[in-house]
Amino acid sequence: MSASEQPPVAAGGAQEAPTAQAPGAGGAAPAAAPAAPAAALAGPAAEIAAGYAFQGAALDLGALLWDGACHPDAPIRIPLPVLNRHGLVAGATGTGKTKTLQLIAEQLSANGVPVFLADIKGDVSGVSAPGEDGERVRERAAQVGQEWRATGFPCEFYGLGGTGPGIPVRATVTSFGPVLLSKVLQLNQTQEQSLGLIFHYADSKGLELVDLKDLRAVVAFLVSDTGKAELKGIGGLSTVTAGVILRSITAFEQQGAGEFFGEPEFDTAEFLRTAADGRGIVSVLELPAVQDEPQLFSTFLMWMLADLFNDLPEVGDLEKPKLVFFFDEAHLLFNGASKAFLASITQTVRLIRSKGIGVFFVTQTPKDVPSDVLAQLGNRVQHALRAFTPDDAKALKATVRTFPNSPYELEEVLTGLGTGEAVITVLSERGAPTPVAATRLRAPESLMGPIDAVALEAAVKGSSLYGRYAEAVDRESAYEKLTAEQQAAEAEALRAAAAKEAEKAQKQGGGRAPKPEPSLTEQVVGSGIFKSLARSIGTQLGREISRSIFGTARRGR
Secondary structure (H helix, E strand, O other), X not given: OOOOOOXXXXXXXXXXXXXXXXXXXXXXXXXXXXXXXXXXXXXXHHHHHHOOOOOOOEEEEEEEEEOOEEEEEEEEEEEHHHHHHOEEEEOOOXXXXXXXXXXXXXXXXXXXXXEEEEEOOOOOHHHHOEOOOOHHHHHHHHHHOOOOOOOOOOEEEEEEOOOOOOEEEOEOHHXXXXXXXXXXXXXXXXXXXXXXXXXXXXXXXXXXXXXHHHHHHHHHHHOOOOOHHHHHHHOOOOHHHHHHHHHHHHHHHHOOXXXXXXEOOOOHHHHHOEOOOOOEOEEEEEOHHHOOOHHHHHHHHHHHHXXXXXXXXXXXXXXXXXXXXXXXXXXXXXXXXXXXXXXHHHHHXXXXXXXXXXXXXXXXOHHHOOHHXXXXXXXEEEOOOOOOOHHHHHHHHHHHHOOOOOOOOHHHXXXXXXXXXXXXXXXXXXXXXXXXXXXXXXXXXXXXXXXXHHHHHHHHHOXXXXXXXXXXXXXXXXXXXXXXXXXXXXXXXXXXHHHHHHHHHHHHHOOOOOOOOOOHHHHHHOOHHHHHHHHHOOOOOOOOOOEOOOOOEOOOO
């Protein structure tokens, strides 16, 4: 949670009081610590406050906590131009990460910066509605020197493949690419390389892989008697590996994932829009319906980033980002990832900054993020950590080591933070790390909880994008082309066989050969056996699609 990180307010519900324990130089302080004037700051506290006195546009995160007191005249901020330098929001469950995202998203939107948020638990939709005033909100606002106003922000709501509420977000198998698809199918390195070979073949033959039945048809063809020779010159495809890939695709479809692949493919440039009043649109991907498929949604989030990376031009450092992308449950992306996959993520994160995109990874502890990626995250918001077990204590020590030197006793502070409090360090306007600051966060001005289902459905269907993406389209692609070619090949074989029989009969009978039954071809072409074979054979000349870091197809804007 963030800002007031008072536990979320359900639509129409009341907020619970924050547990506010304000950490000081030596640890945690009593709850609801009083505000202190800036003049009371001296020594290390004054130096910390000075480190956040930026001259340009900045987001207000909260107020400094020092020596048991909250200092509203010492705001903790993050410069708007450095938000493309990426960041990390971490903390134990229930410490306020989600509301921190909401707080940052609101201020980005107000500054004209579009935002992408993944709503895994279904409680982020409230960013579109004004918040509810109350004693707890006013108390938090007074503590941090905030002029709180109930405000809703422009939002678009999306859903993967139309599962659950939201405008459907689909990707073609071709644009998803073999690397990301191998991750979601949980293939090993050898199988991943074979899948890359399959994609290469499909591209070179102009066989568009739109949905999973297209991919299945190409795989089956390449291990058929007719198709085996197609890949012999570049390594071939073993029957065993093909079987593993086909079984993985089938299991994936049985989980309901097949509908996430298809057309119309979502254009990720939709995430870069601003509203008519100049505020950035907050794109909320509703994921509660697929939260039991973490591998799927985390990989889909990576596809979105890769697609943006492919298509956006280099712009260097800007006065404000083109988009800030919050990657929730980030550890799910890295679990079980191959070295090649991790290298691709690292390269994407490193290079996408120059495209004007900022990425914030959201997870429980920094150790969930590989060190090569963590090293690129210049802005840190660390909520409370727990140390109930030896593993927790080890994670706590590891987290402390990732922060710059600080006058705080960080191990004590991090375990004593209350809900809606965090330890923060960001990049200054000149790109240097700011001093570590224990912070009481501001209260979000939008609703801290979900909007009701009726309002959500109305927002989705009232969107200008709904008509563009709502209905799935199944056009001619690899499956249909392979089927058509097989039909043509079988018909030609039947005609040749009939002609040969007629010639034989003519020679044997010495007279005119009888005409073959006119319905023979139609009978065979329409047979069930033929239709089952049609999925496994066919070739067609075509084009080679250029591929990016993840093997995703490049699409021009």
